[in-house]
Amino acid sequence: MSDCLIQHATVVLTGLSDEQARLPKGQCDVRVRQGKIAAIGALTAEPGEVVYDATDRVLAPGxxxxxxxxxxxxxxxxxxxxxxxxxxxxxxxxxxxxxxxxxxxxxxxxxxxxxxxxxxxxxxxxxxxxxxxxxxxxxxxxxxxxxxxxxxxxxxxxxxxxxxxxxxxxxxxxxxxxxxxxxxxxxxxxxxxxxxxxxxxxxxxxxxxxxxxxxxxxxxxxxxxxxxxxxxxxxxxxxxxxxxxxxxxxxxxxxxxxxxxxxxxxxxxxxxxxxxxxxxxxxxxxxxxxxxxxxxxxxxxxxxxxxxxxxxxxxxxxxxxxxxxxxxxxxxxxxxxxxxxxxxxxxxxxxxxxxxxxxxxxxxxxxxxxxxxxxGLPGIGSIEIGQAADLASYRLDSAAALGLHDPGSAPVLCGRALHTDTVWVAGNPVVRGGDIPGLDRIRLAAHAREAVQYIVQTVGG
Ligand SMILES: [Zn+2]
Incomplete structure (x- = not known):
């Protein structure tokens, strides 16, 4: 499990309802320990702590x-x-x-x-x-x-x-x-x-x-x-x-x-x-x-x-x-x-x-x-202390988000045109910089094309 501090997000969507749907402005830092959300608020990095700078990002539950x-x-x-x-x-x-x-x-x-x-x-x-x-x-x-x-x-x-x-x-x-x-x-x-x-x-x-x-x-x-x-x-x-x-x-x-x-x-x-x-x-x-x-x-x-x-x-x-x-x-x-x-x-x-x-x-x-x-997984799905650190950050400098007045609306209003930046599951960064570490996407694409050909040849289109 990776411990870290996710700091300076422009807005944090919690996954909760109504007035709890977003963290208060200025209270948007999230500390991750042992795969879980350990602290939320205006937080200062501890010595040696890995810091993820979420400036110009919207952070949401996965x-x-x-x-x-x-x-x-x-x-x-x-x-x-x-x-x-x-x-x-x-x-x-x-x-x-x-x-x-x-x-x-x-x-x-x-x-x-x-x-x-x-x-x-x-x-x-x-x-x-x-x-x-x-x-x-x-x-x-x-x-x-x-x-x-x-x-x-x-x-x-x-x-x-x-x-x-x-x-x-x-x-x-x-x-x-x-x-x-x-x-x-x-x-x-x-x-x-x-x-x-x-x-x-x-x-x-x-x-x-x-x-x-x-x-x-x-x-x-x-x-x-x-x-x-x-x-x-x-x-x-x-x-x-x-x-x-x-x-x-x-x-x-x-x-x-x-x-x-x-x-x-x-x-x-x-x-x-x-x-x-x-x-x-x-x-x-x-x-x-x-x-x-x-x-x-x-x-x-x-x-x-x-x-x-x-x-x-x-x-x-x-x-x-x-x-x-x-x-x-x-x-x-x-x-x-x-x-x-x-x-x-x-x-x-x-x-x-x-x-x-x-x-x-x-x-x-x-x-x-x-x-x-x-x-039936109450330990995931929201940004609250004690919940699993399943999180996703999205880039507010994506072309689709430029000019947006409410950055918290970006994931829903921009849809797939919003660029994903980092995704964490249980605190582990499984997407970094919009890419999956270790996944060869060029090779995957070649295999997908071959598979489509195979399916057409064996069963039909
Ligand atoms: Zn179905």
Whole structure:
């Protein structure tokens, strides 16, 4: 762990709400000891202390991305799915191309690409929803993702996916989209939990139980069994829900209720559960979500890219709901970085509700402390004494920030055009001067180009 003093930041965003959202002017120095924030205020360097000069920088908590599919980092902008809605896009892009990812090297490359892109945007914690497991998989994707995150020094939450049944859209049979029996899933997740899951409030590794969708991936009785299994191991639960209106139609036809009522019936609501998307919810569902303490991973860029709709984020925040931000996979959001995502979240809800719908500080909270709350990691996500020193500084001399009257609004208003300077995870500087030390980006780019060629040749574009 690196001890240091981060001094003279122009503004510090805390990740907290309202009047606590920014540190008072002149009280913006942050001391890091043993990976945690040890002091905040107007601080003087101690003898021999490493000092990081944050002059003309905005300092914020590292972003917490609560929904992603890292394997999609090599499936950006596939023409076959570029103008398709969710179901057709799923068939044409991630499901069809899963067979290319039965090589560990390709999967590992995709994970590295996705994580490095996120890290360079100031993201320090990632929840990766893995839905590509099949019974005879020749490598362990969970171990690969934890290994790659460890190399970059990032916190990683693996949401272990599951499909015990194959959807109609999986038109071309292949071993890579074969269903996984529930007992095999339970055995493997138990092993993963014993090997990787850390219960600390600022854990570097977490394992989550995450069937791909409650509607189509498992049978209703299995859904309840999965919830009981997860809770028996004190693991959190995650899935996709109500991304499109199809979820509501399907649940009404098959189960005679709304999607939220369906998951509640099968013990899939509570403070240990969060769902990605939740674009389509009526008011009763919104109240149920909030009252049960169930979280949301809001994915505005993916929802816009696939034309899925605008999630009721403003409504949920007014009810006191738990809203976090996720970039979702790069195959449905080619800007799979958190600066782009906060920018889009800010714009999308103002488009619908007007300019008072959401402030920049509310978006920062959603993407930091809001994410930590949803993931059950209370030791990260905010700049407060005792919290993990997961921090990101951004350059206010970036072209996009010049002329800006409120420097604290820069990460949200400037988006990806804001240059990241330094990123720390548990006090370790994992990005320096806008670069990841030890990562050969030229080599990575060459490998990415080769991989795209391979995917086109073996599966198609
Ligand atoms: Zn997703």
């Amino acid at each position: 972003w917490v991305n609560t929904h992603h599919h890292l394997f999609q980092s090599l499936l950006k902008g596939l023409p076959a799915g570029l103008n398709a809605r969710l179901a057709d896009w799923l068939a044409a892009v991630p499901v069809r191309h899963r067979r290319a990812f039965d090589h560990e090297a390709l999967f590992r490359l995709a994970v590295r690409l996705g994580l490095s892109e996120l890290l360079l945007s100031g993201c320090t914690t990632v929840a990766d929803h893995q839905y590509h497991h099949y019974p005879d998989m020749p490598f362990d994707p969970t171990a690969v993702v934890f290994d790659e995150a460890n190399k970059l020094g990032m916190r990683m939450v693996v949401c272990r996916g599951l499909a015990t049944q194959v959807r109609q859209i999986d038109a071309t049979p292949s071993p890579q989209i074969a269903p996984e029996p529930l007992d095999l899933f339970f055995r493997r997740v138990s092993e993963d939990a014993a090997r990787f899951n850390d219960v600390a409030p600022d854990a570097m590794r977490r394992v989550v139980v995450a069937p791909t969708t409650p509607n189509w991936s498992v049978k209703p009785q299995e859904l309840r069994d999965i919830a009981r299994f997860a809770r028996s191991l004190s693991l959190r639960m995650h899935s996709h829900l109500s991304e499109t209106a199809d979820y509501g139609r399907h649940t009404a036809e098959v189960h005679g209720c709304t999607p939220l009522a369906f998951v509640e019936r099968h013990e899939w609501v509570g403070p240990d559960v969060w769902f990605a998307h939740l674009v389509w919810m009526d008011e009763t569902e919104q109240r149920l979500l909030v009252q049960s303490g169930t979280g949301m991973a809001h994915c505005p860029q993916c929802n816009a890219r696939l034309g899925s709709g605008t999630a009721p984020v403003v409504e949920l925040l007014r009810l006191g709901g738990k809203v976090s931000l996720g970039v979702d996979g790069a195959a449905s959001n080619e800007a799979a970085d958190m600066l782009s995502e906060v920018h889009m979240a800010f714009l999308m809800h103002r488009l619908r509700h007007g300019p008072q719908a959401l402030s920049t500080d509310q978006v920062v909270r959603m993407a930091t402390a809001g994410g930590a709350e949803v993931l």
